[in-house]
Amino acid sequence: MSAAVSEQLLAKVQRIFDLLDKDKSGLIDSEELGLMFQQLGQPKSEEELKELISVIDEENTGQITFSSLVKLFTLDL
Ligand SMILES: [Ca+2]
Numbered sequence: 001m002s003a004a005v006s007e008q009l010l011a012k013v014q015r016i017f018d019l020l021d022k023d024k025s026g027l028i029d030s031e032e033l034g035l036m037f038q039q040l041g042q043p044k045s046e047e048e049l050k051e052l053i054s055v056i057d058e059e060n061t062g063q064i065t066f067s068s069l070v071k072l073f074t075l076d077l
Contacts, residue, residue: 005070013070020069027063 020032030049037044044052056068056075064072 005074009073010070013066013073017066017069027061027065028069029063033064 016036017028020028020036022032022035030046030053033053034044034046034049037049052072053062053064056071057064058068058071059065
């Protein structure tokens with residue numbers, strides 16, 4: 001059985017994605033991701049953010065798509 005992502009998680013990630021995507025580009029860049037970690041009280045360096053993005057960025061856009069963000073939340077980092 002594949003790891004199904006619950007609708008509850010999807011709704012949560014959608015809310016977070018909308019909050020993070022300040023410029024409404026449909027993608028989250030390292031700057032926007034950095035703001036999220038700052039707000040969580042766990043600030044990360046530019047290098048750490050890029051590394052994190054590279055782990056979940058399957059399309060190599062250098063930015064985070066909605067599906068990548070879902071993956072980030074299911075990875076339990
Ligand atoms: Ca954006």
